[in-house]
Amino acid sequence: MEVKSVLITGTTSGLGRGLLQHYAEHSVKVISVNRGRVAELEAQYPSVRFECVDVRSAEGVESLVRDLAASGDLPDVFILNAGINRLDNDEVFDLPLYREVIETNLYGALNFIAPLTRVPAAGVARHIVAISSMVNYAGNPYGLGYYTSKKALTACFDVWADMYAQTDLVFKQVMLGPVQTPIYTMGDQLPRWMVRIKSLSSASLDGTVRAISRFARTRKRKLIYPLRALPAFGAMWLGRRLIPGFFQGRKTLDGRARRRPSGDRDPMR
Numbered sequence: 001m002e003v004k005s006v007l008i009t010g011t012t013s014g015l016g017r018g019l020l021q022h023y024a025e026h027s028v029k030v031i032s033v034n035r036g037r038v039a040e041l042e043a044q045y046p047s048v049r050f051e052c053v054d055v056r057s058a059e060g061v062e063s064l065v066r067d068l069a070a071s072g073d074l075p076d077v078f079i080l081n082a083g084i085n086r087l088d089n090d091e092v093f094d095l096p097l098y099r100e101v102i103e104t105n106l107y108g109a110l111n112f113i114a115p116l117t118r119v120p121a122a123g124v125a126r127h128i129v130a131i132s133s134m135v136n137y138a139g140n141p142y143g144l145g146y147y148t149s150k151k152a153l154t155a156c157f158d159v160w161a162d163m164y165a166q167t168d169l170v171f172k173q174v175m176l177g178p179v180q181t182p183i184y185t186m187g188d189q190l191p192r193w194m195v196r197i198k199s200l201s202s203a204s205l206d207g208t209v210r211a212i213s214r215f216a217r218t219r220k221r222k223l224i225y226p227l228r229a230l231p232a233f234g235a236m237w238l239g240r241r242l243i244p245g246f247f248q249g250r251k252t253l254d255g256r257a258r259r260r261p262s263g264d265r266d267p268m269r
């Protein structure tokens, strides 16, 4: 398929910004969806249509999709990219932070699906790409919202990919490993060996943008990128099953035992 128009969420930085630049340079019509206006970005890309919508707002997203459908401007590719990561499950479980992550990463994508499934089929394929993550294979227990939002996102897109196979709605997802972007990664708090493995297996922004734009044109369901990061997640998955306590969050990130009555000695030390 030749991509003529694309909608991308979260284009102020990282992957979304890279995709915006890539498509704009290739003369593809771009609709960029951000929660705030960035004058510098809008000035740099005068051909791009900037929409100011917080992806957490079901009403805002629904009204955007409805307007695009009514004016015949629904794009042929949607890249549901906006996402955040937070430290929401360290010393205590922080419900408001957890909820913020779920609302952004999970509902921020799902809010597009409800109105899109209501748009009547018009014989034009619409590719809907979710940016999920390799945390599906081994998540970080301290970023529980991130881990569970991406698991749920992947489960939803797996179901829809089957359910809408051979229709105009093509559900697909990217299982993304580490990419060099400004997203919060807890890098300053995680064990040093883990940060090192992550950075050794991480992909460049340019390479990731190229891989995603190639994938978006096809009817393939899943892109695992970069493949070289997969063994690290596999090893983590195995480690958790074989080594008691391995990266299961039994200690707080600063090394203290969990829920020890005050005055007690840490039995693990």
Ligand SMILES: NC(=O)c1ccc[n+]([C@@H]2O[C@H](COP(=O)([O-])OP(=O)(O)OC[C@H]3O[C@@H](n4cnc5c(N)ncnc54)[C@H](OP(=O)(O)O)[C@@H]3O)[C@@H](O)[C@H]2O)c1
Pocket (backbone or CB within 6 Å): 009, 010, 011, 012, 013, 014, 015, 016, 033, 034, 035, 036, 053, 054, 055, 056, 080, 081, 082, 083, 084, 104, 108, 131, 132, 133, 134, 176, 177, 178, 179, 180, 181, 182, 183, 184
């Ligand atoms: N980088 C990685 O290693 C990695 C790995 C796996 C998966 N991913 C996924 O890749 C996607 C892009 O991440 P990134 O690394 O490029 O991160 P990033 O540089 O932090 O960019 C995230 C983008 O999402 C936007 N956003 C956040 N909340 C939003 C909201 N409520 N409404 C609209 N936009 C919102 C941000 O805009 P503001 O400026 O308004 O905050 C920003 O433009 C995410 O879904 C992430 O989970 C990244």
